[in-house]
Amino acid sequence: MKLEKIHHVAIICSDYEKSKKFYTEVLGLQIVQEVFREERNSYKLDLAIGDHYQVELFSFPESPARPSYPEACGLRHLAFAVQSVEEAVAELKEKGITVEAIRMDELTNKKFVFFADPDGLPIELYEI
Incomplete structure (x- = not known):
């Protein structure tokens, strides 16, 4: 196996709006796509870092x-x-x-x- 690069980093947050504001407004990451997945009662926010990497921000109800x-x-x-x-x-x-x-x-x-x-x-x- 030859790994090419990091594709993404996934983060589960406890307060979606607070974390969305932090990663976009404080850190300046750019929103690529935001999706609400009704069947999971969960948001998935794809955030770009430059041209190469992506952070996936998830909200799941009652995450431990x-x-x-x-x-x-x-x-x-x-x-x-x-x-x-x-x-x-x-x-x-x-x-x-x-x-x-x-x-x-x-x-x-x-x-x-x-x-x-x-x-x-x-x-x-x-x-x-």
Whole structure:
């Protein structure tokens, strides 16, 4: 098997409208398609990141809570590449988002920072 690239990342949120606003207005992802699936009582929102990747935002009634901190077993975090961590942090803070202190990757000497989505999903911004 030869994997070509990441096709998408799927996120289940607890408050669809709140998460939709966060991913589109705070992070600036572009809406590709929004569908309400009546048989599942669920929204599916496809969001574009540049020209290559997609985030699928789902709402499901009564989804169970999941531990969501960087050192929990399972998916560790969602990371986005940015040109400037400082500029991204300033923009997030202007939008009222709590952001951790900027750190330095000891192996690459690149800056990175963590913050959380409305459900506490850890999100990383990594400077390229």
